Each structure stands twice: as C-alpha cells, then as structure tokens.
Amino acid sequence: MPEIHLPWLGLSILLPLIGAIIASWMKDSERAKLLSVVICSVTLLLACGEWADFALLPSFPLQDQGPLFRLFNLNSFFVVDEFSAPLIPLAALLYLATVLTTLRTKVNRFSFKWTLFSEAVLLATLGCHEPWLIILLLAVGVIPPWIELRKRRQSTRVYELHMGLCLALLILGQWLAGPGASASNPPILAGCLLTAGALIRSGICPLHCWMTDLFEKATFGTALLFVTPMAGTYAIMRLVFPIAPTWALQSIAILSLITAVYAAGMALVQHESRRFFCYLFLSHSSLVLVGLEMATPIGLTGALCVWFSVGISQLGFGLALRSVEARTGRLSLDGFHGLYEHTPFLANMFLLTGLASIGFPGTIGFIGTELLVEGAVDVYPMIGFAVVLAAALNGIAVVKAYFHVFTGTRHVSTVSLVCRPSERVMILTIVVLIIGGGIYPHPGVVSRYNAATALIKMRDAGEEAATEINHSAN
Amino acid sequence: MTIELLLHILGVVVVASPAVLFSALGLPLLLGFHLGEGVQATLTKTAVVAGFMASVGILGVMLTFGLRHVPIEFGNWVAIPQEHFHFHLKFVFDRLSVPFVILSFLLCGTVGAFAAVYLHRDRGYRRFFLLYALFLLGMVVSSLAGTIETLFFGWELVGLSSALLVAYFHERPGPVRNGLRVWATYRIADAAFLIAALALHHLTGAGDFDGLMGSGPWPYGVAAIDSTSALVVGLLLLLAAAGKSGMVPFSGWIPRAMEGPTPSSAVFYGALSVHLGVFLLLRVSPLLEVSLPLRIMVVLLGLASAIFGAIASRAQCDVKNALAFASLTQVGIITVEIGFGLHYIALIHMIGHACLRTLQLLRSPSVLKDFRMLENAVGTHLGVDTSGTSKPLVPSKIWLYRFAMERGFLDALLNRWIIFPFLSIFRFCDALEKRWTNLLSGGNSRESDGLAPYGDSLEDIT
Numbered sequence: 001m002p003e004i005h006l007p008w009l010g011l012s013i014l015l016p017l018i019g020a021i022i023a024s025w026m027k028d029s030e031r032a033k034l035l036s037v038v039i040c041s042v043t044l045l046l047a048c049g050e051w052a053d054f055a056l057l058p059s060f061p062l063q064d065q066g067p068l069f070r071l072f073n074l075n076s077f078f079v080v081d082e083f084s085a086p087l088i089p090l091a092a093l094l095y096l097a098t099v100l101t102t103l104r105t106k107v108n109r110f111s112f113k114w115t116l117f118s119e120a121v122l123l124a125t126l127g128c129h130e131p132w133l134i135i136l137l138l139a140v141g142v143i144p145p146w147i148e149l150r151k152r153r154q155s156t157r158v159y160e161l162h163m164g165l166c167l168a169l170l171i172l173g174q175w176l177a178g179p180g181a182s183a184s185n186p187p188i189l190a191g192c193l194l195t196a197g198a199l200i201r202s203g204i205c206p207l208h209c210w211m212t213d214l215f216e217k218a219t220f221g222t223a224l225l226f227v228t229p230m231a232g233t234y235a236i237m238r239l240v241f242p243i244a245p246t247w248a249l250q251s252i253a254i255l256s257l258i259t260a261v262y263a264a265g266m267a268l269v270q271h272e273s274r275r276f277f278c279y280l281f282l283s284h285s286s287l288v289l290v291g292l293e294m295a296t297p298i299g300l301t302g303a304l305c306v307w308f309s310v311g312i313s314q315l316g317f318g319l320a321l322r323s324v325e326a327r328t329g330r331l332s333l334d335g336f337h338g339l340y341e342h343t344p345f346l347a348n349m350f351l352l353t354g355l356a357s358i359g360f361p362g363t364i365g366f367i368g369t370e371l372l373v374e375g376a377v378d379v380y381p382m383i384g385f386a387v388v389l390a391a392a393l394n395g396i397a398v399v400k401a402y403f404h405v406f407t408g409t410r411h412v413s414t415v416s417l418v419c420r421p422s423e424r425v426m427i428l429t430i431v432v433l434i435i436g437g438g439i440y441p442h443p444g445v446v447s448r449y450n451a452a453t454a455l456i457k458m459r460d461a462g463e464e465a466a467t468e469i470n471h472s473a474n
Numbered sequence: 475m476t477i478e479l480l481l482h483i484l485g486v487v488v489v490a491s492p493a494v495l496f497s498a499l500g501l502p503l504l505l506g507f508h509l510g511e512g513v514q515a516t517l518t519k520t521a522v523v524a525g526f527m528a529s530v531g532i533l534g535v536m537l538t539f540g541l542r543h544v545p546i547e548f549g550n551w552v553a554i555p556q557e558h559f560h561f562h563l564k565f566v567f568d569r570l571s572v573p574f575v576i577l578s579f580l581l582c583g584t585v586g587a588f589a590a591v592y593l594h595r596d597r598g599y600r601r602f603f604l605l606y607a608l609f610l611l612g613m614v615v616s617s618l619a620g621t622i623e624t625l626f627f628g629w630e631l632v633g634l635s636s637a638l639l640v641a642y643f644h645e646r647p648g649p650v651r652n653g654l655r656v657w658a659t660y661r662i663a664d665a666a667f668l669i670a671a672l673a674l675h676h677l678t679g680a681g682d683f684d685g686l687m688g689s690g691p692w693p694y695g696v697a698a699i700d701s702t703s704a705l706v707v708g709l710l711l712l713l714a715a716a717g718k719s720g721m722v723p724f725s726g727w728i729p730r731a732m733e734g735p736t737p738s739s740a741v742f743y744g745a746l747s748v749h750l751g752v753f754l755l756l757r758v759s760p761l762l763e764v765s766l767p768l769r770i771m772v773v774l775l776g777l778a779s780a781i782f783g784a785i786a787s788r789a790q791c792d793v794k795n796a797l798a799f800a801s802l803t804q805v806g807i808i809t810v811e812i813g814f815g816l817h818y819i820a821l822i823h824m825i826g827h828a829c830l831r832t833l834q835l836l837r838s839p840s841v842l843k844d845f846r847m848l849e850n851a852v853g854t855h856l857g858v859d860t861s862g863t864s865k866p867l868v869p870s871k872i873w874l875y876r877f878a879m880e881r882g883f884l885d886a887l888l889n890r891w892i893i894f895p896f897l898s899i900f901r902f903c904d905a906l907e908k909r910w911t912n913l914l915s916g917g918n919s920r921e922s923d924g925l926a927p928y929g930d931s932l933e934d935i936t
Contacts, residue, residue: 155915209911216922265900272922298557330922336647341597348503360634361627367552367561370623374559377672385669392665399637399657407644424506431504445552 008050009078009127012043012092013120020116029107033099036112040096043119047092054085055447077130082451083237083304087126090311091229095119097426098221101319103326110221111151114144122229131177131239135170138201138235142167145218145226154217162200162210166232169197174239181243191248194239199252201232202289203282205259215278220322223274228315230285230307237292242459246295250379253293257386260286264393268400273331276401277321283394284310284357287387291372295459299375300452305368305445309356309437313365316353316430317398319423320346324405327417333401336408342417347406349427354398356434358391364437367445481535481567485546487528488575489565489618492611495521499604514603515590521607522586525614526579533572543568543691545620564620570692570756570821571618577825578613581745581832582606588836589738598642605642609635609742616750622671625757629667629718629750633660636747639739640731652730659727663717663751670710677703693817695760704761708768711758712775719751719805721779725786726885728802732794740794740835744801745828752805755812756820763815773813780806782882789878793838799881801831 019039026032080088095115102110118141125137142163149156173193181187203211215223241249263283270276288310291303323346324339325331340347352363359369369391377384419427437444498517502509509517536544548563567575586606593599612631619625637660641653677699690696697704715721720728720743731743755762755772762769783802790796804827811820849856867875877883911919 155917155919157916158911158914158919161914209907209914212907213911213915213919216920262903265896266904269897269900269904272920274922298554298559301554301557336650338645340644345506355634361630366627370561371559373668373672374675377676381673384672388665388668392661395661395664396654396658400654403641403644403650403654407641408647408650410645428504442552445554449554449557 006049006053008046008053009080009088009123012046012050012088013124013127015039015043015046016095016116016120016123020113020120023113023116029112030104032112033102033107036099036116037096039116040092040099040119043123044089044092044096047089047123050080051085051089054080077133078124078127079129080127081129082447082454084126085451086308086447087229087234088123090308091122091126092119094225094228094311094315095122097315097319097430098225100426101323101423102221103323103420103423106219106221106326110219111144111148114147115222115225118144118225122231125231126229126234129238131174134235134238135167135174138170138231139167141226141231145214145222148218148222149214152217152219158213159210162207165207166197166200169193169200170235170239173197177243186243186245186248188248191240191244195236195244195248195252198232198235198240199255201235202230202256202285203227203232203259204255204286204289205262208259208263208282211282212275212278215274220274220318220325223278224315224318224322227278227281227285228311228318230288230311233285233289233292233307236289237455241292241295241455249293249295253290253376253379253383256286256289256293257383257390259283260290260390261386261393264390264397267397268393271332271334273321273325273333273401273405276333276397277318280354280357280394280397281310281314281318283390284314287372287390290383290387291375294375294379295456296375296378297449297452297456298371298378300455301445301449302368302371302373302375304448304451305441306359306365306372308444308448309359309363309365309368309434312430312433312437313353313356313363316349316427316434317357319427319430320350320353321405323419323423323427324350331405333404335404337405338407338409338411339417340406342411342413343406343419345419345424345427347402349431350406351399351402352431353427353434354402355395356438358395358398360395362435362438364434364441364444366438367441368448371445477535477539481532481544482546484528484532484535485544485565485567485618488525488532489546489614491521491525491528492607492614496604496607496611499600499607503600503604509600511590511594511599514600515586518586518590518603518606519583522579522583522610525610526576526583529572529575529579532567533576536567536572546618561623562621563624565615565618565624566620567618568692570753573821573825574753575614575617577828578610578617578746581741581828582610582613584832584836585738585741588741592738598644602639602642605635605639609639609746613746613750617753622674625754626664626667626671629754630664632747632750633657633664633718636660636731636742639742642739652727655730656727659717659724663714663724666710666717667714667754670707670714673703673707673710674699677707692757693759697760697764699761699764701765704764705768708758708761708765709771711754711761712768712771715751715754715809716775716779717751718754719748719809720802721751721775721805721809722782722882723884723888725779725782725799725802726881726888728798729790729795729881732798738836740797740838741832744797744835745831748801748805749808749824749828752808752812752820752824755809756817756824759812759815759817762813769813769815773810776806776809776811776813778806779803779809782806785874785878786881789875793842794835797831797834797838801827804831 016039019035023032023035099115121137121141125134125141128134128137146156146159149159173190176190177187177194181190200207211227214226260283263279263286267276267279267283270279288303288307291299291306294300324343331337356363356365359365373384373387376387495517499514532544544567546565551561551563553560589602593602608631612628612635615628616625616632619628637653637657640656641650643649717724728743728748732740762772780803783799783806787796787799787803790799808820808823811823908920
C-alpha cells in the first residue's frame with residue numbers, strides 16, 4: 001500500500017499525547033490552557049496536512065509509515081482513506097475550538113491534560129482500520145469523562161453501565177465474528193452484538209440516557225467532545241458495515257430513524273439548555289446513521305455530507321450555547337432570558353449554526369440533507385418522510401431555543417457579556433465553513449461521493465472474497 | 475449585444491441584487507462593523523431599484539420580441555452524474571414569474587422606503603433590514619425558480635425571515651410567541667413541500683418545472699404524471715400552500731403576524747407572504763389539470779378559507795386583524811379561481827389585491843391619527859353610530875359572532891388536538907427517562923431541574 005509523504009497521522013496523535021503529559025505537570029490552569037491551544041492548533045495543521053496530502057496523491061488508501069507506528073508494528077492498522085481523511089481534521093477542529101473558547105472562569109473545571117489525551121485517542125481511532133484496535137481505543141476514550149465525573153463527585157453509574165455494556169458487546173461480537181466475516185457470509189449473532197454495542201455508543205433509543213446524563217453531570221466541553229465526533233458511528237462503519245447484510249443495515253436505519261424522530265420530539269419539550277442540545281445532537285447523529293445504513297451511493301453520500309455538516313454546525317451551536325452558559329450559568333428554557341442585546345454576535349451564531357444543522361438553504365447541510373432524504377426515499381419512501389419530519393421538528397426546536405435564550409424580555413446586566421476575541425475568531429471560522437460549504441458545496445459532495453463508493457466497493461470486495469473462500473472450501 | 479446576452483445580464487441583476495444586498499448588510503454585522511442608517515437605506519434602495527429596473531427591462535424585451543419563456547441557466551450547483559443527481563440552478567422568466575417578481579420588488583421597495591423612516595433610531599434597525607433583504611431574496615428566488623428545489627430554497631428563506639420579522643420587537647414575549655407559531659406552521663408547510671418535491675422528482679425523474687409540467691409555456695404545460703400521482707403530490711402541495719398562505723385551518727398565524735407593531739411587517743404578511751402559497755398553486759397549475767379530485771379539493775379549500783375569512787373579519791375589533799382576515803377572504807377567492815382553471819384572472823386578482831392591501835396597511839396607522847386630528851379640529855366625534863341600540867341577537871347569530879370573534883376556534887382546536895397531545899407524549903417520555911436515570915444513578919439524576927436560571931453567573935462571581 002502506498003504511503004503519505006509525511007507521517008501526518010502519527011504526528012497528530014503523538015503531539016497531543018506529549019501535550020497531555022506536559023499539561024499534567026502544570027499547576028497553573030491558564031498556562032495549561034495556553035499550551036493546549038498551541039498543541040491543538042498544531043495538531044489541526046498536521047491533520048489538515050494529512051488531508052491535503054491525501055487529496056494530492058493519486059492512489060488511496062494510504063498508510064502512515066511513520067516511526068511511531070513502525071516502532072509498535074502498527075503500520076498496516078493505521079490507514080487514511082476517503083472516508084476518514086476529512087474526519088481527522090474535523091476532530092482536530094472540534095478540540096481546538098473547544099479549548100480556545102474555554103473562558104477564564106471555567107479553566108479550573110476543565111481538564112486540559114485529559115482533553116489532550118482524548119484528542120490523541122480520538123485521532124488514533126479515526127485513523128485506525130483494525131477492529132480490535134478500534135475497540136481498544138474506544139475503551140480508552142471512555143476513561144477521561146469517567147475520571148471527570150468522579151472528580152466532580154457525580155454518580156457514574158449510568159455512564160458505567162452503558163459504556164460497560166457497549167464495550168462488552170463489542171468485544172464479544174468481534175470475538176465471535178472472527179477474521180473471515182463478510183456481508184455475504186454474515187455472522188448473524190456477532191453482527192447483532194457488534195451493532196448493539198456500537199449503537200449504545202451512538203446513543204440509540206432507548207439506550208441513550210447515558211448521553212443526557214453525561215451532559216447533566218460533566219462539564220459542557222467534555223460532554224461536547226465526547227459525543228460530537230460520533231465515534232460510535234465510526235465504529236459502526238468500520239466494524240459492522242463491512243460484514244452486515246443489507247437487511248440488517250436497513251434495520252439499523254429504522255432504529256436510527258425512530259431515535260431521530262424521538263430525539264427531535266424530546267428536544268422540543270426540554271426545560272434545560274444542555275439536555276435540549278443533547279437531544280438535538282442525538283437526532284442529527286441518528287439521521288447520519290439513517291443515511292449510512294441505506295448502503296446506497298446517494299444515501300451514503302448524503303449521510304457523509306450530513307456527518308460533516310452536523311459536526312461543524314453542532315460544534316458551533318454547542319460552543320455558542322457554552323459561551324452563553326459561561327456568562328449566565330445553566331440556562332432554563334422555561335422562561336425567556338432576553339440576552340440578545342448583550343450578545344448579538346452569539347445570538348446570531350446560535351441561530352445560524354442551529355439552522356445549519358437542520359440543513360437550512362445556503363448552509364453546509366442543505367445539499368447533504370437533500371441527498372440524505374433522496375437516498376432514504378429510494379429505499380423506503382416512509383423513511384424519507386420521517387427524515388423530513390425529524391428535520392421539521394428539529395427546526396422548530398432550534399428557533400424555540402433561540403427565542404427563549406435571546407429574546408422575550410430585556411436582560412439587565414452590570415457586566416459586559418460581549419463575545420471574547422477568541423470566541424469570536426473560532427465561531428467566525430465555523431461560520432465561514434458553514435456558509436462557504438453552503439455556497440460552494442460541489443467539491444465536498446464529490447469527495448463524500450467518492451468515499452461512499454469506496455465504502456460500498458470495500459463491502460462488495462469483502463463479499464466476493466468470502467464467496468471465493470466458500471467455493472474453495474466446498 | 476444579442477437578445478440572449480441582454481436577457482442573461484438582466485436576469486443575473488434581478489437575482490443578484492437581493493443576494494448582494496443581503497451580503498452587504500450581513501457581512502459587516504458578522505465582522506462587527508456598524509453601518510449607519512443612511513448607508514443601509516441607500517444600499518437597500520439601490521438594490522431594490524436595480525432589481526426592479528432589470529425585471530421591468532426583461533418584461534420590456536419579452537413584450538418587444540414576443541418571448542413567453544426565458545430561462546436563465548446558472549448551471550449545476552451540485553452534480554453527481556453517475557447517480558443522475560443534479561441540483562440545477564435555473565431561473566425562469568415567464569408570464570407568471572415576471573409579474574410576481576416585479577410585484578415583489580415594488581412592494582418591498584415601498585416597504586423599505588417606509589421602514590427607513592418608520593424605524594429611524596430603532597434598536598433593531600440593522601436587524602430589520604437584514605431580515606428584509608433575506609425576505610426579498612427569498613421572494614425573488616421563489617418567484618423565478620425554474621426547478622422545484624430552487625423554489626424550496628426561496629420558500630425556506632421567506633419562512634425564516636417572516637418568522638423573525640414577526641418577532642421583530644423581541645423584548646416582549648408576545649411577538650416572540652407569535653413568531654414561533656408562524657415558524658412552526660411554516661415548518662409543517664415546508665415538510666409537506668419537501669415531500670411533494672421528492673415525490674415529483676421520483677415520478678418524473680427531474681426537478682425542472684419543464685419536465686414536471688410539460689414543455690409548453692405557463693399556463694399551457696401538461697403535467698407528465700398520472701392522475702393518482704398528481705392527486706397525492708397535489709394534496710401535499712396544497713397543504714404547503716395552505717400553511718404558507720394562512721388558509722384554513724392554518725389561518726391563525728396571519729393575525730398573529732399582524733400583532734407585530736410595524737405596518738411594514740403587516741405588509742409582508744398581508745400582501746406578499748400570503749400570496750406565496752397561491753403562487754405555488756399557480757406554478758403547478760398543470761398538475762391540477764390532470765386530477766379532477768385535486769381541483770375539487772383546491773376549490774373547497776379556497777371556498778372554506780374565503781367564507782371563514784369573510785365571517786371572521788366582520789367581528790375583529792382592530793384594523794390589522796380585520797384586514798388580515800379580509801386578506802384571507804381574497805386569498806381564498808384566488809384559490810377558487812385557480813381551482814376553476816382561471817389562471818390569468820387569479821394572477822391579476824393576486825397582483826391587484828397585494829397592491830390594494832399594501833396601500834391599506836401602510837395607511838391604516840396614519841388614518842387613525844388623521845381621524846383623531848379631524849375630530850379635534852371639528853370639536854366633536856365623527857362617524858358615531860346613530861342607529862340607536864342594536865337589536866338583540868338570536869342564539870344562532872350569537873354563536874356565529876363568537877365563532878368569528880374567536881377566529882373559528884382554529885388555534886384552540888389545533889392546540890388541543892394536535893400540539894398538546896404531541897407534546898404530552900414527549901413530556902411523558904421525558905418523565906419516564908428521568909425515573910430511569912434516577913433508578914440507575916441511585917438518586918436524583920437531574921440536579922439542573924432545581925437550579926435557578928442564573929445561579930452560577932459571571933455577575934455573581936464578580
């Protein structure tokens with residue numbers, strides 16, 4: 001397999017790890033934040049370098065033959081392909097944005113060392129192809145939020161039970177699946193176990209309560225970073241998609257669709273802003289899963305586009321909400337807060353990013369949602385209608401939250417609540433991505449279409465290989 | 475310069491002028507620059523005049539050269555040729571779109587000039603003009619859309635800007651609640667529209683109106699689908715149109731929109747927004763020709779809306795609400811005309827009604843002031859009812875009066891039978907989830923429910 005020009009992936013994993021070690025020695029949170037910002041910025045540059053390098057090279061997938069992976073003989077496990085290439089910079093952006101927008105009032109609560117550690121683990125997960133290694137990295141990724149919950153003296157039982165079950169199912173499923181599994185020779189029980197495990201990690205209904213619990217008990221930043229990269233969805237694509245038969249994928253799609261509609265309805269009735277965000281995100285991530293499991297080029301392309309757009313827009317939406325929370329404390333959605341006059345920039349960004357996540361025209365999610373709905377209608381017309389219903393409910397929920405947080409009354413404040421420069425820069429970057437991707441979506445869609453066809457080919461190749469093995473065995 | 479090139483340039487100006495206006499007003503806001511009122515008003519005036527002149531220019535060229543259908547191609551916005559997926563950007567100037575786009579520029583221009591004075595030194599001046607530019611862009615894109623996806627694009631822009639304009643004076647909960655109601659209604663209409671668009675796409679294999687409605691110029695196209703499909707798709711489009719035009723049972727949003735204190739916002743909803751639904755019906759009129767049951771449904775819905783609007787408008791106690799329901803009556807009649815296939819009459823009726831209503835709605839606040847000035851000058855009350863005590867009403871008339879006064883109880887019925895049951899189900903689920911997480915946690919899992927809204931504020935810390 002050809003290799004990328006520089007060990008971008010290895011460096012982007014190694015750097016946050018080193019940063020985490022250095023940050024753990026630091027006593028001063030301000031300095032730890034500064035270090036984290038630098039590390040996350042360089043990591044983002046490295047991740048972008050990996051994407052650019054990947055785009056420039058004519059053949060793919062590509063291996064990272066860097067010394068880090070050679071040392072542990074992991075070269076063949078870490079591979080950059082069409083599917084993962086843009087997800088790695090997206091994940092790096094998530095971390096940079098969260099770290100950069102952490103205000104001074106919150107630096108003592110937010111652990112920078114564990115955040116950098118999580119970043120390294122997440123980037124490794126997104127660059128990894130080996131099922132066992134993915135499961136191991138998912139297990140390691142569970143640890144930092146758990147430590148934070150313990151430090152905050154919150155009950156960890158909901159989190160432990162769900163994550164424990166998730167990992168147990170993944171391990172058992174992968175053990176039963178074995179190396180020769182494929183879509184034409186599916187190990188049904190193993191596939192079901194793997195699917196169940198990954199779906200729990202994705203927060204599929206009714207096993208989604210860990211997600212609301214995490215948003216309730218952890219810091220907003222940690223919860224945001226744990227769920228927004230959609231590691232569970234990635235696990236489904238790597239562990240389940242290649243071996244599951246089409247009917248099983250479509251069953252997952254229906255489960256995801258139920259979650260999407262349910263979460264959209266739940267977002268409408270929430271009294272508290274974080275839980276509202278959690279359900280909104282859950283609805284969108286479930287919609288991504290709906291498209292991914294359609295296993296058709298259009299549906300898959302739409303889902304991958306929506307994945308990207310939801311990642312960016314929900315990040316912006318979450319950061320806008322987090323920035324407001326940093327100024328006012330936890331926000332109730334029962335009454336009106338009227339913060340518009342104090343933070344018009346955040347208000348506009350809240351609305352823009354919220355609308356971008358529902359695929360509003362002119363934003364990055366518009367074409368992706370169109371493709372997703374079209375792909376869904378191709379398979380089951382009713383699924384397409386339900387996707388539209390979920391999007392409609394999410395749209396109502398976003399504007400309702402905007403009205404409750406920013407309008408309805410006049411908030412009197414004795415201190416300035418205006419946006420800090422770091423927040424402004426980060427949110428503006430996200431806005432540029434949202435609007436830029438909305439106005440000129442073609443390259444993104446073509447890239448995701450290539451990724452979709454590559455995934456389908458990989459699945460078909462697996463089927464053919466399994467058929468050949470069966471013939472030779474007979 | 476060839477005629478095609480001239481038309482292309484003019485077409486680009488028509489579409490680009492509101493887009494440029496929106497960018498010119500939005501970008502400084504995003505970057506933290508503050509444009510003065512004068513600059514904003516000038517930008518708005520320039521963009522509207524440019525768009526208006528260009529659209530009139532296109533009309534002139536079309537009339538001079540006898541053209542009836544002028545498509546302006548912008549190519550594929552997104553295309554995946556292998557999957558036969560393309561999002562085609564195409565705008566069409568024909569006998570339907572040209573009058574409507576000229577009307578949009580004319581009325582928006584009037585509103586812009588009015589609002590520049592009316593909102594002088596208002597806190598939300600910039601916000602208003604930004605939303606106004608978005609509204610104008612949505613109207614222009616919807617009017618000229620050559621594909622159903624492009625129409626949906628404009629349709630959504632109009633919906634969002636309308637809802638935010640209804641909630642313009644957002645320091646009070648009333649306008650905000652009304653804005654949310656409008657938005658929720660629009661989202662239902664949008665969902666129906668999107669489903670219809672997808673269904674049409676699948677039935678005909680293309681999103682172009684040419685493919686959907688036959689090759690003939692409007693209104694002589696012949697829809698290329700069977701009557702059953704036309705009925706299903708047509709009903710979805712009728713639902714979308716009913717939501718957007720505030721027809722029965724969605725009529726509750728129009729008076730709510732009118733509660734907004736700016737006469738200019740009243741103009742939007744009394745004169746432009748409410749006609750977008752019937753414009754859609756006119757655009758897809760070849761579809762109606764295919765299915766008789768669909769035409770009957772259109773006529774019945776129009777009749778119901780017209781009768782309801784006529785009854786409700788007679789009992790309203792303020793001028794905006796009375797005008798809102800009077801608008802509904804006219805929209806209902808226009809819908810009936812579309813149902814009967816009287817396309818040109820419906821188009822002329824729509825334009826005439828929009829202009830008349832704009833005049834009324836802009837004049838209504840000042841006419842009251844003038845009336846009081848006249849009374850002060852004369853020194854006595856004018857126009858007092860001298861017919862004596864009114865006759866006692868018979869019970870049926872009392873019921874009718876209550877029905878009209880309460881706007882047909884439609885909002886209450888929607889709340890009771892659709893919204894509350896829907897929300898109750900999810901509240902019940904939320905309560906179940908809370909119990910489940912409490913059980914797993916071994917205690918209270920939602921401490922945030924007990925927190926005061928500003929318990930941990932920066933102000934407390936400082």
